[in-house]
Amino acid sequence: MNEHDPPVTRAWVLHPDIKSDRDRRDADMALSEAVSLALALPDLAVVGQTVVPLPKPHPGMLFGSGKIDELKALMKANEVELVLIDGPVTPVQQRNLEKAWGVKLLDRTGLILEIFSDRAATREGVLQVEMAHLSYQRTRLVRAWTHLERQRGGLGFVGGPGETQIEADRRAIDEQLVRLRRQLEKVVKTRELHRKARAKVPYPIIALVGYTNAGKSTLFNRLTGAEVMAKDMLFATLDPTMRSVRLPTGADVILSDTVGFISDLPTELVAAFRATLEEVLAADVIVHVRDISHPETEAQAADVRTILGSLGVTDETPQIELWNKVDQLDPDEAEAMQTRAGRETGIFAVSALTGFGLDDFLTDVTRLLGEEKREEQLVLPYAAGKQRAWLFDKGLVEAEQQGEEGYVLTLKWSASDRARFETI
Structure with a gap:
């Protein structure tokens, strides 16, 4: 380690598996996600992780005294400085556990807040x-x-x-x-x-939403060429990143990459980030990116839909589902997923990493945006008689002037008109 590097804090992740909670998630999956959350913080080394089975939470200490002693020995043996508890911890429980173990402690909300602060x-x-x-x-x-x-x-x-x-x-x-x-x-x-001001730009907005780590930023980068941070890391994006981009279908759109959603995101955090997610409410099309290779992809998708609902997103806004990361499935599974997606309207099996399946998705986005005609100016060289004749033949020319470099045409045309014109 370089002497100028910041010190690394040794952290241990605990997931209390509370048996009395009927809605509890699969403990191993929840622990794995909590570890990914912890790894999203720089200068943190996760030195261990444990699922702690718990009949019900102890009001003062969360865990029973025997379990607290057992965990204390574990913390001491591993020189743990910070304990991350995947779940809510009351202020009293936090104070008592910090005292008992001699470490700093963060609950799930505290950890997410630290990540938000960092990003x-x-x-x-x-x-x-x-x-x-x-x-x-x-x-x-x-x-x-x-x-x-x-x-x-x-x-x-x-x-x-x-x-x-x-x-x-x-x-x-x-x-x-x-x-x-x-x-x-x-x-x-x-x-x-x-x-x-942006609303005056007659470009529709496409908002990418999805569970954190679903591959939204990778997709955004592929479509825009932008270097938005795209790491295999939870909460890699926090502020909506907007880029105007011309899709291969010829449609000009504004693409918005938003913060990843997560299960059990405390309501006060959703409220705090409502403005960050406001771009979603202004969207003409919402693209729900899912990590289809994740074992809990259905539960993650349900969480995203719940948060979209709480933000006030209605069924009136067209939505597309992208089943991303098919490249991480074995070939038979990937083929089955493509077949399933093919049977549904508005669902596409894709890989944002390799580009697989994106053409059909982009064609559908353009279809959903409709054949909205936009006014544009185009300068055609005097030699481009064939292109000029095509534009007049299609009735797309609103006005024409002669300029120094050629015909100055005012056109009213759709994205597909332009795409066809560019093939002439």
Whole structure:
């Protein structure tokens, strides 16, 4: 390790498998996802992972005393500095477990917030993360205020006469939240102006949505040539990335890559990221990218649909499902998946990595966008008599002038008209 490298924190991931929870997920799958979440944070080394079977949560400690001693020995033997618990942990449980084990502890919400903090790039994203972080910390004020100050860089907490430290902290957080809300309102207004300006560009918006790590950014990069971070990592994208792109079918569109959804995303985080996901509400077509090779692909798809519903997305917006990562299936399975997808309207088995199956998908996107005619100017060299005759023959020319370099044509045509014209 280079002496300038930041120190690596040794972390252990625990998934409490609560038997009394009838809706609980497959424990091994949940643990695997939690480890992927942890790996999305830089400077974190996951040195171990454990599923902890639990009849029901213990109110004060989450786990029973025997299990706490057993895990303590495990933490000590592996020099663990941070425990990540895949699930909700109350402030009291967190304080007690940190004391018992002598380590720092983050629950699922805390971990997701850390990832959001690490990834948020736009001004709006940063403000949203900070607000979600403060709201979360406000519920944790049973803990020592110094811990809070150390964890979030300090907010300059000063208590008035007769105030307890917790009351002072709470008041400081509330004041900071009010300030952040005002800043966010200004940023959102600015973005609203940008969105209105973009609405004047007569390009439809295609929003890519999907469970985190489904391959949205890989697809976005393939279609736009943009270097959006596309790693096999959860939450690789946090701020919507917009690019205008001409599809191979000739249609000009704006492509929007959004943050990945995840199961059990706390409602306060969905609220905090509502504006980040607003692009989805403005979309003309929603493309739901699924990792079809994932054992829990059906459950993941259900989570995405639930979050889309909570955002106010209705059936009126056309949706396409992309069964991505067929390249990771064995050939027989991939063929069966293609056959299944072929029987359904609006479903395509593809590989964003290799480009397999994308042509049919893009043709369908263009069909869904309709044959909307757009006005454009085109300069044709005087020698291009054949092309000019074709345009007049099809009734696409609105006006014509003679310029220095050729005919200046004002055309009203559709994407498919243009695509046909380019083959002449």
